[in-house]
Amino acid sequence: MIGPKITGNILPAKRILAYYGNPHSKKMGILGEYPKTDMLRRLDEEAKNWEKADSLPVQKALHLVATSAQGSPGKDGKYRMRMSDKTILKVIRWAAxxxxxxxxxxxxxxxxxxxxxxHMEKFLKLPYVHLGIDPEFSMKTGARPGSKIGTYDADDVNTAVQFLDRVVKENNLPPKILIVHRFTQRMVTNYKNIKLNPNVQIVMNMDGWGPPVLKKDTYRAYIQKEPVQYTGFKLFYHNDIKRPPHKLMTPAEVLSVTPKPVYIQYQ
Structure with missing residues (x-):
């Protein structure tokens, strides 16, 4: 597969605009809600909106839920389902x-x-494939995913950073990006102990949904006040408009927060 030519750090020279979801689910996010052609057309249109709002160039992205938490234990009792190689390669190909x-x-x-x-290492050897980890579904207490919000400690984030660092070094790759989702205090503990690495760009992504005032408050409380390296902001096409004022934040409104997020995700 011939994908985008990535030769160095993507951040902060570009703003990443990602469509999130899974092609097997219309409810998990925009990535699977529409057929491929329609979805990519919408991504292109959204990219134009961001390019008008700010001078930073846009790098488009697809963000696949490649391992999905489940409400039932499955054969191994792990309450998660790995997508098939076929599904993962399909979305990687769409992106490329x-x-x-x-x-x-x-x-x-x-x-x-x-x-x-x-399990994802063989895919991450591609220079344009990156990683996301979701504390919400890390159930260290043994609770069923979805019954309560999970958590990662700095040690877990460092495990992901060290893993990506090794993949970069062994395969002579440009730096990888690691997305860490967050919308509560306990989702990421001991953030000061997260160790930065020149081969891994860490993005703490504000993953909460609701009206603009709530989203901005969440960003200030858990992203701005506990910075790591780079920041992200998630927008929900459906959940963000469930409650008054029933409004999806515009690029200009998102860019009014401090620091300006360099990773934008739509679900």
Whole structure:
């Protein structure tokens, strides 16, 4: 597959605009809500909106939930389902053919993080494939995913960083990007202990939904006040308009927060 030419750091020279979801689910996000052609057309249109709002160039992306937390234990009792290689390669190919990068997102359920990372290694050897980890579905207490909000500690984030660092070094790759989702205090603990690495660009992504005032408050409380390296902001085409004022934030409104997020995700 011939994808976008990535030769160095993507951030902060570009703003990443990602469509999130899974092609097997219309409810998980925009990536699977529409047929491929329609979805990519919408991504292009959204990219134009961001290019008008700010001088920073846009790097388009597809963000696939590649390991999905489940409400039932499955055969191994881990409450997670890995997507098939066929599904993962399909979305990577969609991205590559559209000059977009691709993120593989991991929801571990009751599984350990390290084996889930290793399962994705063969895909992460591609220079335009990056990683996301979701504390919401890391159920360290053994609770069923979705019954309560999960958590990662700095040690878990560092495990992902060290893994990506090794992949970069062993395969002579440009730096990888690691997305860490967050919308509560306990989702990421001991953030000061997260260790920066020149081969990994860490993005703390504000993942909460609701009206603009709530989203901005969440960003200030858990992203701005506990910075790591770069910041992200998630927008929900459906959930953000469920409650008054029933409004999806515009690029200009998102860019009014401090610091300006360099990773934007739509679900």
């Amino acid at each position: 053919e559209h000059n977009a990068i691709c993120f593989l997102d991991i929801q571990v359920g009751l599984a350990d993080l390290k084996p889930e990372l290793e």
